Amino acid sequence: MFEARLVQGSILKKVLDAIKELLNEASWDCADSGIQLQAMDNAHVSLVSLNLRAEGFDKYRCDRDLIMGMNLKSMSTILKCAANDDIITVKAQDNADTVTFMFESPNQEKVSDYEMKLMNLDQEHLGIPDTDYNCVIKLPSGEFARICRDLSQFGENIVIACTKEGVKFSAAGDIGTANIKLAQTSSVDKEDDAVDIDLQEPVTLTFACQYLNLFTKATALSPRVSLSMSPDVPLVVEYPIGDMGNIRYFLAPKIEEDENN
Amino acid sequence: MGILGLSKLIADVAPSAVKENEMKNYFGRKVAVDASMSLYQFLVAVRQEGNMLMTADGETTSHLMGFFYRTIRMVDNGIKPVYVFDGKPPVMKGGELAKRAERREVAQKALEKAEEAGNVEDIDKFSRRLVKVTKQHSEEAKTLLKLMGIPYVEAPCEAEAQCAALAKAGKVYGVATEDMDALTFGTPVLLRHMTFSEARKMPIKEFHLTKVLSEMDLTQEEFIDMCILLGCDYCDSIKGVGPKRAIELIRNHKSICKVLANIDKKKFPAPDDWPYEEARRLFKEPEVQDPSQIELKWTEPDEEGLVTYMCGEKGFSEDRIRNGAKKLAKARNTSTQGRLDSFFKVLPTPGSEANKRKVPEKAQANKKAKRGGGSYKRGK
Numbered sequence: 001m002f003e004a005r006l007v008q009g010s011i012l013k014k015v016l017d018a019i020k021e022l023l024n025e026a027s028w029d030c031a032d033s034g035i036q037l038q039a040m041d042n043a044h045v046s047l048v049s050l051n052l053r054a055e056g057f058d059k060y061r062c063d064r065d066l067i068m069g070m071n072l073k074s075m076s077t078i079l080k081c082a083a084n085d086d087i088i089t090v091k092a093q094d095n096a097d098t099v100t101f102m103f104e105s106p107n108q109e110k111v112s113d114y115e116m117k118l119m120n121l122d123q124e125h126l127g128i129p130d131t132d133y134n135c136v137i138k139l140p141s142g143e144f145a146r147i148c149r150d151l152s153q154f155g156e157n158i159v160i161a162c163t164k165e166g167v168k169f170s171a172a173g174d175i176g177t178a179n180i181k182l183a184q185t186s187s188v189d190k191e192d193d194a195v196d197i198d199l200q201e202p203v204t205l206t207f208a209c210q211y212l213n214l215f216t217k218a219t220a221l222s223p224r225v226s227l228s229m230s231p232d233v234p235l236v237v238e239y240p241i242g243d244m245g246n247i248r249y250f251l252a253p254k255i256e257e258d259e260n261n
Numbered sequence: 262m263g264i265l266g267l268s269k270l271i272a273d274v275a276p277s278a279v280k281e282n283e284m285k286n287y288f289g290r291k292v293a294v295d296a297s298m299s300l301y302q303f304l305v306a307v308r309q310e311g312n313m314l315m316t317a318d319g320e321t322t323s324h325l326m327g328f329f330y331r332t333i334r335m336v337d338n339g340i341k342p343v344y345v346f347d348g349k350p351p352v353m354k355g356g357e358l359a360k361r362a363e364r365r366e367v368a369q370k371a372l373e374k375a376e377e378a379g380n381v382e383d384i385d386k387f388s389r390r391l392v393k394v395t396k397q398h399s400e401e402a403k404t405l406l407k408l409m410g411i412p413y414v415e416a417p418c419e420a421e422a423q424c425a426a427l428a429k430a431g432k433v434y435g436v437a438t439e440d441m442d443a444l445t446f447g448t449p450v451l452l453r454h455m456t457f458s459e460a461r462k463m464p465i466k467e468f469h470l471t472k473v474l475s476e477m478d479l480t481q482e483e484f485i486d487m488c489i490l491l492g493c494d495y496c497d498s499i500k501g502v503g504p505k506r507a508i509e510l511i512r513n514h515k516s517i518c519k520v521l522a523n524i525d526k527k528k529f530p531a532p533d534d535w536p537y538e539e540a541r542r543l544f545k546e547p548e549v550q551d552p553s554q555i556e557l558k559w560t561e562p563d564e565e566g567l568v569t570y571m572c573g574e575k576g577f578s579e580d581r582i583r584n585g586a587k588k589l590a591k592a593r594n595t596s597t598q599g600r601l602d603s604f605f606k607v608l609p610t611p612g613s614e615a616n617k618r619k620v621p622e623k624a625q626a627n628k629k630a631k632r633g634g635g636s637y638k639r640g641k
Binding site: 040 | 597
């Protein structure tokens, strides 16, 4: 038996908005400790790793480890039926082939439940090594979303260059070039608005806008985002989800072509 | 024309060996394309109102059209194609070629009849069957590829065998062909529908040889023998042995030799003078150029050269050719997107075993942690 109850149901709605455009389907690995999801997009360029700890739920029970393969479009359709202030409960029997979503209105007067068929997915799981990143940039998530959106008007790639002076996002294309520089915030009035750079070595990497824009769908989950970079390894874009966990996106960088290719 | 019914058999017996994928997901991959098959494919398929495209002098240009646009489509999607042309056919193929010639004759007669009767549909059908790839066609295609900056390889013998050798040597990611015998030659990854037109919206089908073998529970040698039983280009097969029986026989007896010793000869008579050993040898040690000697280089397209050749000699529209050349040049200059698989290792068989083994450990660790924390959920 698996049951997870979330009073703040809107979190689950937002989580789904943050992954459904990148992934068509995914396996939710439910264990005693909580729920995890790891999946790559079809092109194997990016990876989503979602972690929701059991403690973060208002009620959580998982008697046996359970892998639930879900079609995320269908799941999103169902979650659209929940109001933002609804309490959401996800339930499944052991070895079941369906999962049930129950939505309760805050005053308990309306209760709806939806059952969805599960899928058998064979997905490749990747082992992600622990990496010490050369630079970690923390900034307001809204700011990051804005930068990605604005720069994607110029070209299909964004160059992120991090030095001790600050971080520079740039793009170039047919209409011209665009550069956005953010300096480390000196005085901290509001913690959520600060730009915080932890730098060991300067790093410059190039990434596809298309994916960054899909990552920023998670903006609603958190006021802050952190970008971790090291030369020639995937970028990590991490959004904390309250106290209950986080969602991390990994993105392979663009590689300059060498001549013999 | 490949192995009879192999793709269906794979779909039935080893479904997880087949994956469908969109073309754009193959960016950055080098792919060997069986040029002889493509030539034929284009001559058959690239048509207008049932006729092949021609210049004013009646020279066919369907194949050039096909090579030009389908190659651009691949390059546009970030794929790096290398074409492999057939050399001389192996002696063993004589029988198959004779059969094909016979079929051509039948089609020729049928075409004449259809023309007499004025049946447009039949004329179209039979004229397609009469398509023949000539030396000139492939020479023209090579000239075009040179101008486009796309490398090609001339196989000493069968193109599929050369493609397979390139893929095995790691020179290319996979082989794009419709002929399933590329797998019999040992291609690790076979891609179908790569050279189809955009309009057909066919996803690319990917066949993985290792998965085919592991799911069919066969070794490569047994797989080759099974393909011969299914029916290949080099020799006849046993009458009455279809795909289902073929795989069963090979699974039980491991080789054609033993199959022959054990099978009921009255019910399933093997062809007289059956050179299956020769065929097996052709699949195992085909005549190919050593892949380590082959250097693949993608170069800048020669726009002016393309215009002179395609527009001046072959009557294509200049705008379109220039556009195509620009696309080729642009694709060359963009940086390639990396893939996560090249950074992170795929955990072995994520499906059942790995998860089952991994999860209990984690669960235990967490149970300890949990005891300290809240025990609110034990209630139920």
